[in-house]
Amino acid sequence: MKKRVTKAIFPVAGLGTRFLPATKSIPKEIMTLVDRPLIQYAIDEAREAGIKEFIFVTAKGKGALEDYFDAAPELEKALRKKNKTDLLQELKATDMDSGAIAYIRQREALGLGHAVWCARRLIGNEPFAVILPDDVISAEKSCLLQMVQQYEETRGNIVAAMEVSNEQVSSYGIIDPAEDMGQIVAVRDMAEKPAPAEAPSNLAVIGRYILEPSVLKRLSTLKRGSGDEIQLTDAIAAEAREEGNVFGYRFDGQRYDCGSKIGYLKATIAFGLARDDLKEELADFLDGAIARRRAAE
Ligand code: G1P
Numbered sequence: 001m002k003k004r005v006t007k008a009i010f011p012v013a014g015l016g017t018r019f020l021p022a023t024k025s026i027p028k029e030i031m032t033l034v035d036r037p038l039i040q041y042a043i044d045e046a047r048e049a050g051i052k053e054f055i056f057v058t059a060k061g062k063g064a065l066e067d068y069f070d071a072a073p074e075l076e077k078a079l080r081k082k083n084k085t086d087l088l089q090e091l092k093a094t095d096m097d098s099g100a101i102a103y104i105r106q107r108e109a110l111g112l113g114h115a116v117w118c119a120r121r122l123i124g125n126e127p128f129a130v131i132l133p134d135d136v137i138s139a140e141k142s143c144l145l146q147m148v149q150q151y152e153e154t155r156g157n158i159v160a161a162m163e164v165s166n167e168q169v170s171s172y173g174i175i176d177p178a179e180d181m182g183q184i185v186a187v188r189d190m191a192e193k194p195a196p197a198e199a200p201s202n203l204a205v206i207g208r209y210i211l212e213p214s215v216l217k218r219l220s221t222l223k224r225g226s227g228d229e230i231q232l233t234d235a236i237a238a239e240a241r242e243e244g245n246v247f248g249y250r251f252d253g254q255r256y257d258c259g260s261k262i263g264y265l266k267a268t269i270a271f272g273l274a275r276d277d278l279k280e281e282l283a284d285f286l287d288g289a290i291a292r293r294r295a296a297e
Pocket of ligand 1: 132171173193
């Protein structure tokens with residue numbers, strides 16, 4: 001029987017320095033988009049894709065993230081007493097089954113590839129997903145579910161892909177396409193954060209992956225790459241070159257780079273405008289702010 005994707009790795013060990021001083025005392029994955037922490041969006045997306053085991057690769061200072069997934073019986077009791085059923089339901093939606101979450105410590109910040117490799121024993125010999133919570137993707141059908149369905153057809157390694165501008169290629173893993181079939185792109189090779197002049201294309205890897213366990217074996221060489229870090233991109237690129245089993249998947253949906261301030265602000269506005277209880281007042285405010293800015297120019 002073909003193996004299903006039921007495990008996902010969430011690398012959450014990063015320091016979040018781009019959001020200092022906020023991240024001095026809170027993990028960036030706990031920062032909120034409207035009223036939910038970034039990590040909740042990632043979890044919900046994984047659940048929609050059928051993920052049953054959630055593996056967090058954490059580091060020092062991420063205690064608040066672990067606490068977030070604890071049961072909150074006192075809070076629930078207080079809400080129940082006050083008949084706040086809506087809030088109770090909101091809270092229930094964050095419940096995780098006992099044993100569904102595992103935490104692994106990355107002892108040294110050696111890069112994304114190293115973080116994924118830290119979870120190798122929990123993955124074993126199964127295909128698995130990797131979700132980078134900084135990349136928030138709003139879509140009718142969750143991006144990871146789209147990829148899982150693609151995986152059931154093609155198998156192999158699948159990376160989410162999106163066109164970026166020339167100036168942006170040096171912030172991403174970039175695909176060297178062998179064959180472009182539209183939604184799916186067969187990958188010949190990949191480069192991590194290339195200079196614009198050296199980029200093989202404009203097709204960037206976004207933080208959703210479905211990977212075969214062979215990628216973990218490749219990571220175990222612990223070879224350093226771009227930025228002197230152990231890069232996930234390099235291990236997947238080796239699969240592409242040697243096995244020819246890597247595909248880029250142009251997902252349907254809007255991606256927000258919540259690892260940057262501007263991306264975070266855009267996501268906050270977009271998610272606010274998508275909420276029935278907030279959209280009117282927020283849109284009025286934005287209209288007014290834009291009008292004032294124009295008048296001042
Ligand atoms: C990571 C990956 C990169 C990928 C990006 C997507 O980079 O190394 O290949 O394109 O995520 O967001 P980071 O943004 O963590 O530097």
